[in-house]
Amino acid sequence: MKHLIVGASGQVGGALTRELEHRGEAVAGTYMSRPQAGMVPLDMRDAASTQRLVDDVTPDVIWIPGAMPDVDRCEREPDLSHAINVDGPKILLELAASRRIPLVYFSTDYVFDGTGGPYRENHAPRPLQVYGSHKLEAETALLQYDGTLIIRPAWIYxxxxxxxxxxxxxxxxxxxxxxxxxxxxxxxTPTPAAPLAQHAMDALIAGHRGILHLAGPExxxxxxxxxxxxxxxxxxxxxxxxxxxxxxxxxxxxxxxxxLATNFPRFAILxxxxxxxxxxxxxxx
Ligand SMILES: NC(=O)c1ccc[n+]([C@@H]2O[C@H](COP(=O)([O-])OP(=O)(O)OC[C@H]3O[C@@H](n4cnc5c(N)ncnc54)[C@H](OP(=O)(O)O)[C@@H]3O)[C@@H](O)[C@H]2O)c1
Incomplete structure (x- = not known):
């Protein structure tokens, strides 16, 4: 399979790139501000460039670990957070849905309010801050497409x-x-990045769609x-x-x-x- 990873220069994107390459998959990865060898620049807010890249790569899967995950910066700059955390992923949603290919979006445990953790996939979200609200807004939009897998990790290390x-x-x-x-x-529940990438790929291959919590066991x-x-x-x-x-x-x-905890123990990170x-x-x- 050919994978497009938007935000391959990040912590999760890097782990995902290594995992997919280790499995012998073809990977095209993008960066935004920190150039890395073998990756191409992309700002996913730019619809025309994003479409051009998807047309060039012709991926079988689009992954979106790309985000603005700085919680305090999102609070201070909500318009920028919305553009990166919601509008960019929605552009990729259109491109994935029109090609009928799977779309994997990394969301967060911060969609929950922290009054009753650990949370499972069926618990009702209630974000406390701009970051969580925007990630939830993106989740809701992307879940309109039946090819979407939403992965929620927590405190990645x-x-x-x-x-x-x-x-x-x-x-x-x-x-x-x-x-x-x-x-x-x-x-x-701190979440190790390399196992997160492995289990996300396992879930994708197994055909899991909708929301999946992938966090560490402790x-x-x-x-x-x-x-x-x-x-x-x-x-x-x-x-x-x-x-x-x-x-x-x-x-x-x-x-x-x-x-986070999961209702899908076969994908649980140990x-x-x-x-x-x-x-x-x-x-x-
Ligand atoms: N870190 C955590 O503890 C944590 C916990 C729960 C959930 N998450 C979620 O997990 C995902 C990955 O997080 P991470 O820790 O890997 O974040 P990260 O290391 O900050 O990586 C973010 C990635 O997004 C790219 N990016 C930023 N703006 C972009 C844009 N406009 N267009 C395209 N790419 C853009 C960055 O590129 P450059 O670096 O080149 O600028 C980078 O590759 C995010 O969705 C985050 O919300 C993270």
Missing amino acids: SDEMNPRNFVFRVLTDLKAKRPIKAAVDQFN RMSRKELVERIAALAGYGDVVVESVTLGNLPLPAQRPANGG ARLEDLNFRQILTGI
Whole structure:
């Protein structure tokens, strides 16, 4: 199969590219602002360029990990968030639907309000902030097409050497001996990027359409996540300062009691934090 990955330069897009290439699939990937070898530039808000690219590539599947996932920036710049998180995916929807090819969109656990996590696919969404509202709006539009698969992950982490990766940020602070604060009252199910890509592809091939939650098997607070990363990297004696969401001056409200579970256990991710080699990642920082 030939895959078009819009946003292949991102954390999920990169994991997806590696997974598909490992399976021997043909991949065409795009970047927006960070050029990468072998990828082509695309701003999915530009309908004409997007159509030209789809005509050139003639994909059998279109994947959209591309997004503006910075929750606070979305709150500050809602028009830009709408253009990237809703309007761009809707352009790709038209192109996928007219060709009758599958469309895979990465959404988020932030479509839920965090009053009763972990959430399953049939729970009613109620986003608390602009980002979640726009991702839900895109989901609703894309689900009008019966070829759409919506994947919802949560708190994605990987071994990527990039500040957008939470693990990288924590390890960088630990190595620099900077004090670390983390919320004790925000709970979620951290999701490893590589298994996310594997299970998303498995679900696509199995013909799953509609919504699918793909998150890690463990639910923990942000503070516990930081402490676990520190211990696995050899910094078990570092004291992580406890804060609460209410103390943090964040523009966008976060779901507190969040996280995801699935009604489709055959696709469930079993990989745990321990499966990443944190000491090795540390050597590259
Ligand atoms: N990160 C998380 O913890 C998390 C949690 C739950 C759900 N998600 C969802 O998972 C998906 C992937 O997230 P991620 O962490 O991989 O994000 P990321 O690393 O920030 O990657 C975003 C990608 O989108 C591209 N992009 C940005 N604007 C674009 C535009 N106008 N047209 C085309 N491409 C554009 C970026 O390109 P450049 O980098 O080249 O600019 C990049 O490749 C997103 O839908 C996000 O909402 C993420």
